[in-house]
Amino acid sequence: MTELAATDPLPKPKRDIAPILLPIALALVTIPLIGSPSTWLTLTAASLAMGMMIFIMASGLTLVFGLMDVLNFGHGAFIAVGAYVATLVLAPFAASMQADSLWVNLAVLAPAALLSMAVSGALGLVVERVLILPVYGQHLKQILMTTGGLIVAEQTLYALWGPQIIPTPLPTSLRGSFILGDVALAKYRVLAMLIGLAVFIAIQLVLNRTKLGLLIRAGVENREMVEALGYRIRRLFLGVFMTGSALAGLGGVMWALYREQVHASMSDDLTVLIFIVVIIGGLGSIGGCFIGAILVAMVANYGGFLVPKLALVSNILLMVAILMWRPRGLYAVTSR
Amino acid sequence: MMILSGDPPRSRVLTLVLVLIILALAATPFLFPGAKALNVAANICVFAALVASYDLLLGYTGSVSFAHTMFYGIGSYAIAIALYGMGPNWAAVATGIVVGLPLAALLALAIGLFSLRVAAIFFAMITLAVASAFQVLASQLSWLTGGEDGRSFQLPELLRPGTVLISKNLFGYEINGRILTFYLVFAVSALMILALLRVVNSPFGRVLQAIRENRFRAEALGFRTVFHLTYANCLAALVAASAGILNALWLRYAGPDTSLSFSIMLDILLMVVIGGMGTIYGAIIGATIFILAQNYLQSLMGVASKAASEAGLPLLPGLLHPDRWLLWLGLLFIASVYFFPTGVVGRLRNGGSDKSAGASH
Numbered sequence: 001m002t003e004l005a006a007t008d009p010l011p012k013p014k015r016d017i018a019p020i021l022l023p024i025a026l027a028l029v030t031i032p033l034i035g036s037p038s039t040w041l042t043l044t045a046a047s048l049a050m051g052m053m054i055f056i057m058a059s060g061l062t063l064v065f066g067l068m069d070v071l072n073f074g075h076g077a078f079i080a081v082g083a084y085v086a087t088l089v090l091a092p093f094a095a096s097m098q099a100d101s102l103w104v105n106l107a108v109l110a111p112a113a114l115l116s117m118a119v120s121g122a123l124g125l126v127v128e129r130v131l132i133l134p135v136y137g138q139h140l141k142q143i144l145m146t147t148g149g150l151i152v153a154e155q156t157l158y159a160l161w162g163p164q165i166i167p168t169p170l171p172t173s174l175r176g177s178f179i180l181g182d183v184a185l186a187k188y189r190v191l192a193m194l195i196g197l198a199v200f201i202a203i204q205l206v207l208n209r210t211k212l213g214l215l216i217r218a219g220v221e222n223r224e225m226v227e228a229l230g231y232r233i234r235r236l237f238l239g240v241f242m243t244g245s246a247l248a249g250l251g252g253v254m255w256a257l258y259r260e261q262v263h264a265s266m267s268d269d270l271t272v273l274i275f276i277v278v279i280i281g282g283l284g285s286i287g288g289c290f291i292g293a294i295l296v297a298m299v300a301n302y303g304g305f306l307v308p309k310l311a312l313v314s315n316i317l318l319m320v321a322i323l324m325w326r327p328r329g330l331y332a333v334t335s336r
Numbered sequence: 337m338m339i340l341s342g343d344p345p346r347s348r349v350l351t352l353v354l355v356l357i358i359l360a361l362a363a364t365p366f367l368f369p370g371a372k373a374l375n376v377a378a379n380i381c382v383f384a385a386l387v388a389s390y391d392l393l394l395g396y397t398g399s400v401s402f403a404h405t406m407f408y409g410i411g412s413y414a415i416a417i418a419l420y421g422m423g424p425n426w427a428a429v430a431t432g433i434v435v436g437l438p439l440a441a442l443l444a445l446a447i448g449l450f451s452l453r454v455a456a457i458f459f460a461m462i463t464l465a466v467a468s469a470f471q472v473l474a475s476q477l478s479w480l481t482g483g484e485d486g487r488s489f490q491l492p493e494l495l496r497p498g499t500v501l502i503s504k505n506l507f508g509y510e511i512n513g514r515i516l517t518f519y520l521v522f523a524v525s526a527l528m529i530l531a532l533l534r535v536v537n538s539p540f541g542r543v544l545q546a547i548r549e550n551r552f553r554a555e556a557l558g559f560r561t562v563f564h565l566t567y568a569n570c571l572a573a574l575v576a577a578s579a580g581i582l583n584a585l586w587l588r589y590a591g592p593d594t595s596l597s598f599s600i601m602l603d604i605l606l607m608v609v610i611g612g613m614g615t616i617y618g619a620i621i622g623a624t625i626f627i628l629a630q631n632y633l634q635s636l637m638g639v640a641s642k643a644a645s646e647a648g649l650p651l652l653p654g655l656l657h658p659d660r661w662l663l664w665l666g667l668l669f670i671a672s673v674y675f676f677p678t679g680v681v682g683r684l685r686n687g688g689s690d691k692s693a694g695a696s697h
Contacts, residue, residue, distance in 0.1 A: 071457065134674060141673055143400045143460050144609065148670035151602060155663030159654040268598065272468045275461040283457070312476060316469050319462070320450065 019287075019330035023294045030302045038182040043301045049189035051297035052196020053258060055290050057251030058274040058281075059203060060244015066220040066284020066333060068237045070132055071139055074146035075248055075274060076267030077153035081123055082116035082249025083256035083266065084157055087166050089115055097171045105171035113253045120249025123153075124242040132241075150267065157264040166262040174257075192254055199247065200290055207286060216240060220284050220333055276315050280322045282329025291330055295322075339530060341537040345617055350684040354617060357624050361522060365515045372631070374514070378521050380627050382583045385525040387607045388532045388619035389575035394605075395614030396536050397568050398548035402601055403447060403463035406470045407440045407573040409596035411580025414439065416487040416590030417480060424490035429585075437577050444573030448566035471596050486591020491517070495585070521582045528575050533616050535571060544568055545614075599662065603630075606669050612679025621680050634658045 027044055034040045061075045089112035090097060096108050131149050135141040170188055177184040207213035219226045219233050227233050255270065256262045277296050281288025296315055303314040310317075322330065345351045357380075360367065364377035390404050414436025415429065422428035451462040474481050481487065491513070493499060499513035535541055546554040547561050555561050584590040594600075603626065611622025638658045645653035655663065676683060 071460070073460075131670065139457065140394075140398055140400060141677070144605065144673045145670055147602070147605065148666045148673065151662055151666030152670070155660055155666060159651075159657070159660050159663060162654075163659070269468070272465050276465055279458055279461055312472050313469050316465055319465065323450070323458075 041183045047297040047301040049192040051294035055293035058277045062278045062289045074150035076271035078120040078245040078248035079252035080267040082120045082252030083262045085116045085119045086112040086253040100172045102173040116249040117246040121242045121246035124245025128241045282331040285331035285333045288331035341534040343537045347684040378586045381525040383623040384620045385528040386579040389572045392572045396544045400460040401463045403467040405601045406467045407576035408580040410440045411577030412584040412590035412595035415581045415584045419489040420487045440573045440577035444570045448569040488589045612681030615681040618681040
């Protein structure tokens with residue numbers, strides 16, 4: 001053991017970079033397999049955009065689990081609700097959506113997204129108070145209660161909007177692609193990437209640079225200690241839950257525009273995808289969730305291009321492979 | 337008490353209800369004429385066994401699996417594909433059983449070993465992911481499974497409705513192949529439920545309950561919890577696959593909607609919770625209540641919806657529409673998890689009070 005002098009900097013925790021290298025390695029390995037560089041670039045851009053959207057939806061879930069040990073099987077409901085609420089704004093202003101001006105389009109899209117986030121966040125408040133509060137600390141009941149909540153939410157959407165698929169066409173200015181040489185980058189994907197990156201950076205800043213973030217991270221690591229220091233972690237958790245729900249709503253809007261349609265069953269498929277991302281990343285870890293989302297999207301895009309038949313089970317295979325490597329996910333932040 | 341493995345219903349009302357249900361099921365072909373009643377009764381039998389096997393997981397080990405319909409579907413599809421491909425003979429039935437059951441058990445073993453190796457909390461999520469992948473796979477491999485249409489097939493001669501075994505002149509009732517099939521379903525389901533009762537009351541079952549109550553302590557006592565959980569998982573999968581076989585034999589059809597869909601998984605969850613987790617008997621009660629409600633209450637909802645729309649009420653017609661049946665189920669589900677965690681059986685055993693919450697952890 002070496003003695004530390006008072007002037008020495010505090011020993012920093014070792015940075016674990018292997019997971020960060022994983023998507024980069026995966027991207028590099030596929031270059032020769034795909035062959036054409038322009039196809040590869042298009043696919044990579046597509047996976048990054050898809051990954052960002054999945055990350056936005058999954059980030060809330062992973063924090064909620066990390067902070068409060070709550071397994072929310074109803075997270076997908078916030079996504080679907082967000083998407084449906086957005087159609088409330090998008091449908092009446094369809095004309096401005098078709099206008100060929102980015103600012104006019106955004107003037108409709110931004111309020112739609114904000115309204116979705118507000119409604120999803122408010123729904124998060126209700127769900128937390130009504131469904132999750134009575135069953136804190138009981139995983140079995142949490143799973144059952146939130147599964148019930150998912151069914152009720154999904155069926156209510158059916159009852160209110162009907163079972164048909166609602167089209168949500170992209171606004172005119174976001175259609176088409178930027179052409180750089182022989183690489184085509186879809187405009188909407190670029191936007192999705194930017195929003196996703198902004199959300200990721202915002203979450204990281206809040207978590208790492210503010211007192212609130214310090215409390216959240218401390219709560220993830222050891223809830224009782226934070227409580228013992230006199231902080232009301234329940235309230236903190238409620239805030240995180242609502243933020244996570246709102247982000248899921250935002251993700252829902254983005255996904256709806258990406259797929260150009262809204263359907264109440266969209267939450268089912270996305271729930272599975274989000275679970276895989278959260279498991280891969282390690283429950284409670286934002287960084288792991290980010291990498292996991294990109295990995296899942298990459299496997300879906302590259303896999304879909306190279307071996308279409310495999311795409312059905314590629315996510316499961318990815319999850320199996322990662323859990324064989326690290327049984328608790330890429331970054332195991334909780335001690336549970 | 338041998339047949340019940342020393343675990344009687346332990347409540348006079350419960351015993352009475354169970355005896356009534358079983359007698360009614362056994363006598364359905366003679367008491368309630370008509371195809372619908374027989375269908376409902378066969379459905380109750382199949383689901384009672386399926387739900388009992390799920391109870392082994394949920395109620396006795398405390399692990400939530402969302403892959404139970406996958407095993408049910410494997411059984412259904414195995415028998416359907418065998419009978420579809422090989423023609424209606426007993427060799428095909430045997431092939432379906434010989435292929436389907438080990439396949440289900442192997443898959444359960446793989447999922448169990450894999451997901452129990454990683455953090456236990458992942459189990460529910462992993463089973464959900466695997467089950468949804470399997471569902472997609474089954475609808476995509478249409479050359480094998482018939483895709484969304486599923487596979488219809490013919491039963492062996494003996495089990496067909498046209499086969500008259502005992503003519504009407506003898507007892508006043510005609511015993512045909514259909515009724516024979518019903519009794520096959522009834523008997524095999526009853527056997528499986530009794531076998532499960534035996535399992536949960538064996539030393540093995542006690543260890544499962546110990547794991548449910550406190551996994552760490554069970555491990556400290558020297559039990560290999562991973563082995564026990566995986567074994568329970570495989571047993572449950574085997575029974576589920578057998579129930580799937582019965583279901584396919586009864587329907588003469590296997591498809592995504594009748595054997596794989598997520599809504600069946602929810603039905604199973606609901607039946608376990610209504611009946612009472614960790615009791616096995618709860619499966620019979622839960623399945624009976626649920627399937628009767630599904631078959632007879634849904635039409636009532638249709639009437640109510642029509643009445644509401646004629647009265648010009650807003651929203652209500654949509655909410656009461658028979659297709660929104662799941663909405664009310666979801667609400668019922670939440671309410672029963674919250675207010676009656678021990679289910680009907682728990683209530684009856686405790687004489688109305690909810691003191692000892694059996695499997696509520």
